Structure formats: C-alpha cells, structure tokens
Amino acid sequence: MTNELNAQQWVNQHADYLYSFAISRLNDEEQAKDLVQDTFLAALQKVDSFEGKASERTWLTAILKNKIIDVYRKKSSGLKIVSESHAMAEQEVFFEEDGHWSDKNKPTVFGIESDGKLSKQEFNSILKKCLEKLPPLWYAVFTMKVLEEETSENVCKELMLSSSNLWVIVHRAKVNLRACLQKNWL
Amino acid sequence: MVAIKKIIRNCRQATLLIEKQTTDKLTVKEFLSLRLHLLFCSVCRLFKKQSVAINKMMINLIKAAETNAPKLDDAYKTSLQQQIDEKIGK
Incomplete structure (x- = not known):
C-alpha cells in the first residue's frame, strides 16, 4: 500500500x-x-x-x-569558538588537573536517583530554568540524539561538528546541567 | 600500573564516556576503562544514575510541552490553507 x-x-x-x-x-x-x-x-x-x-x-x-x-x-553559529576555549576553564570548577572530581563540586545524592518520589511540577520548573542557561547547541544535540535517535554521524554533519567535539559538548553540558539541578533542588 | 591509576583518577574522562555510552557504542578500550573506573569510583556511579534520570526527565519535559502546546488560531490556519490552495491551483 x-x-x-x-x-x-x-x-x-x-x-x-x-x-x-x-x-x-x-x-x-x-x-x-x-x-x-x-x-x-x-x-x-x-x-x-x-x-x-x-x-x-x-x-x-x-x-x-x-x-x-x-x-x-x-x-549556535558563533557560539562554537567561544565555548571551545571556555570548556577547559569552566571544567576546572568540576575537575582537578588529573581529571578527578573536585571535592567542592562533585555529585552528591539529591533525590533524582530514586524513581517515583519526585514532585514533577516542581522539578520541571527547575529543569527548565537550568536548561535556559545552556548553549542552544547542546539543546540541539540532545534533542537530536536522545529524542530523535539520530546517529552521531548525522548530528555532526548537520551541526558541523567533529565527533570529539560532539562528546565534549554533550559532556560539558550534562555536567553543568546536573550541577545546576543539584544546586537548585534543595 | 601508572596507566591504571590514571584511569581510576580520571573522572572527567569517565563521565564523558558515560555520556557517550547512553547513545553510542564505546570502543573496547573505552568500555574497559569505564568499567574499571566505575568499579572504584562511587561518585561516577552516582553521576551515571543521575545522568540517566536527567535524560528521562528531559524527554518527559519535551513530550509534555508537545501535548500541552497551544493550538494554532483559526484565522492563521485559514490563511495558511489559502496559501497552499493558491500554489496547487497554479
């Protein structure tokens, strides 16, 4: 048919x-x-x-x-160059020189780890606020990869990124997003 | 031994691999180094749990925005269909 x-x-x-x-x-x-x-x-x-x-x-x-x-x-055009050089400096807040979590900013349990007990409404507003702080590029990468299940090759091609670039962006954004949620959750 | 120590210390690399593993296949080397790291690092194990939870919540957020989106107003729809009709009329 x-x-x-x-x-x-x-x-x-x-x-x-x-x-x-x-x-x-x-x-x-x-x-x-x-x-x-x-x-x-x-x-x-x-x-x-x-x-x-x-x-x-x-x-x-x-x-x-x-x-x-x-x-x-x-x-996201124009953002890339800035964020490249920013990435390392920004990461210093989270990781020490050898890559180990810095004691001050390492992940701690804050309540999203166990299912079911979340008040959704409340969480969504925090999540939205934290997402607004992220560069649009990561939001684009996330929706394409996780939601539309596009291949990495496709995402790189569409957004004109190298493959290592892609993972650096995803990683940096997730580390920041997670930290923002932890900070605002309590 | 030095290499193994480095892997165990390097949470930056481990968390990057955790993100990659959510959607893509790791190379054998990446896979093994992540397994080794997670064996020794409870903070990164926690990060992994939270990262998965965050992805789920983001998907829910976007799906909810989809369901709760406002509808297009009728005037706009009418003008839109008119535009289309004009084009196919040609």
Missing part, C-alpha cells in the same frame, strides 16, 4: 501537530508558527519526491525537523 498526499487537507489534519512539535523543541510560538508555514511551502515544492513509503504526516514532520535543525544551526 502506498500513501498519498492531499495538500487540500494539510492544514486541517497536520498543522496543529506540526505546531506542537515545533514549539516543544523551540519554545518560541512565533518561530514555531513560521516553521509550520515554511514546512508546508517547502513540501509543496517537493511533492514529486514523495514516494508514498511514509505517511503524509511522517513526511511533513521530516521536513519540519530539517527546518528546526536550521534554526539550531543559526542559533
């Missing part, structure tokens, strides 16, 4: 879905709106490339994902 496109029903059937997809990844209503529009217009340009293997929605979502990556790329 092959799927077909029916552009006359696109807005009706997919606009809200695409909008919520974009907004959850960008946290920006206006930008999400624009991307939904861009997605439909881009889709019209390449209806010929639709082979009917995926559903209409999957196909449209794939186009939207690429648009989101473009936004991430724009947001």
Whole structure:
C-alpha cells in the first residue's frame, strides 16, 4: 500500500501537530508558527519526491525537523569558538588537573536517583530554568540524539561538528546541567 | 600500573564516556576503562544514575510541552490553507 498526499487537507489534519512539535523543541510560538508555514511551502515544492513509503504526516514532520535543525544551526553559529576555549576553564570548577572530581563540586545524592518520589511540577520548573542557561547547541544535540535517535554521524554533519567535539559538548553540558539541578533542588 | 591509576583518577574522562555510552557504542578500550573506573569510583556511579534520570526527565519535559502546546488560531490556519490552495491551483 502506498500513501498519498492531499495538500487540500494539510492544514486541517497536520498543522496543529506540526505546531506542537515545533514549539516543544523551540519554545518560541512565533518561530514555531513560521516553521509550520515554511514546512508546508517547502513540501509543496517537493511533492514529486514523495514516494508514498511514509505517511503524509511522517513526511511533513521530516521536513519540519530539517527546518528546526536550521534554526539550531543559526542559533549556535558563533557560539562554537567561544565555548571551545571556555570548556577547559569552566571544567576546572568540576575537575582537578588529573581529571578527578573536585571535592567542592562533585555529585552528591539529591533525590533524582530514586524513581517515583519526585514532585514533577516542581522539578520541571527547575529543569527548565537550568536548561535556559545552556548553549542552544547542546539543546540541539540532545534533542537530536536522545529524542530523535539520530546517529552521531548525522548530528555532526548537520551541526558541523567533529565527533570529539560532539562528546565534549554533550559532556560539558550534562555536567553543568546536573550541577545546576543539584544546586537548585534543595 | 601508572596507566591504571590514571584511569581510576580520571573522572572527567569517565563521565564523558558515560555520556557517550547512553547513545553510542564505546570502543573496547573505552568500555574497559569505564568499567574499571566505575568499579572504584562511587561518585561516577552516582553521576551515571543521575545522568540517566536527567535524560528521562528531559524527554518527559519535551513530550509534555508537545501535548500541552497551544493550538494554532483559526484565522492563521485559514490563511495558511489559502496559501497552499493558491500554489496547487497554479
């Protein structure tokens, strides 16, 4: 069975879905709106490339994902050079010269380790606050790797990173995020 | 012995490998050095637990944002469909 496109029903059937997809990844209503529009217009340009293997929605979502990556790329360009040189200095807060945890900033138990006992609402607001402090590049890398389950090769290609760069970014961001949560949790 | 001591001390490297292991396959060398490190380092074992928990929570946060997202207003939708109709009308 092959799927077909029916552009006359696109807005009706997919606009809200695409909008919520974009907004959850960008946290920006206006930008999400624009991307939904861009997605439909881009889709019209390449209806010929639709082979009917995926559903209409999957196909449209794939186009939207690429648009989101473009936004991430724009947001993070210029950040890279700064963060490279920053990385080491920043890490000194957490690690000693030989790589061992510094006593002052090492992880301690603060309550997220055991399941079920979290008051979700409260945690989410702290998590959101801590995420805002992270460079957009890590947010991009995280959603692509963990949520969309993209391969590292793909993520590196899309965001123009080397493979070692990728892990340094993921690592640095997680160490910072974890520390921020620990600090604000209690 | 010096090499082993270095691995056991190096939490920076171990935590980087923990992050990599969440989504990717480690090389044999990386895998073994991480196993060795975690055997001796309870702080990094804790980091690993917390890191997994944080990933789960972030996924939940994004999924929740997806479900709770506002809907597009009807006027915008109408104009959007009009744009599409114009293009296919051509």
